[in-house]
Amino acid sequence: MAPVAMAHATSMTFTGYGVALPPGETPVTDFSTLPGTFMGDGSLVTGSSSGVYAAPAFSSTSFDGGQYLAIEGQQSEIFTPTAPIGDLSVYLGSLDSYNSISVTFSRGGSVTYTGDDIASMSGAVDNGNQTSGDSNGRLTIFFSSPVASVTFGSGSNAFEIASVATSAVPEPAAWSMMLIGLGAMGAILRRRRASVLAQA
Secondary structure, three states, X not given: OHHHHHHHOOEEEEEEOOOOOOOOOEEEEOOOOOOOOEEEOOEEEOOOEOOOEOOOEOOOOOEOOOOEEEEOOOEEEEEOOOOOEEEEEEEEEOOEOOEEEEEEEOOOOEEEEEHHXXXXXXXXXXXXXXXXXOOOEEEEXXXXXXXXXXXXXXXXXXXXXXXXXXXXXXOHHHHHHHHHHHHHHHHHHHHHHHHHHHHO
């Protein structure tokens, strides 16, 4: 798992009670309905059911009052975006060590992050606390390689997700322009250095 993760240089951030989307993110769903880009055996639920699922907390005293996605023990839900994505943002509730996020890269390879991995990489806490801002909030995962699909899974009850957002991978033309710009900057610096050395 580690070599693939290192090869794709994934990084994560977590904002407790971070309801707002990060800049540049486009909403995919707030689970008022289940979009066609999701497939699996998770359920859209409301409220909380003791021992089964708990509504994600938006503060220590307020919770998601609408529908959210609950993935119970041994269930999974696959999100297949319409085009490869460069990052993923999810509002998760009561992160647990047995929750997981598996990523399949467009150019081959995959990696799975357990709740423990997510906690250590993002600063979240994976103790299942249903009210704390340490385990309820916005997780954003940044990829250096385009992602074709993401699978949310859970070994026990439950993995709760209130919303999903993404940002697209830059178009090839944008990458080309960036590389041309970097090349031009390199050429200018080389000329400048040669000029300084010639004057010395």
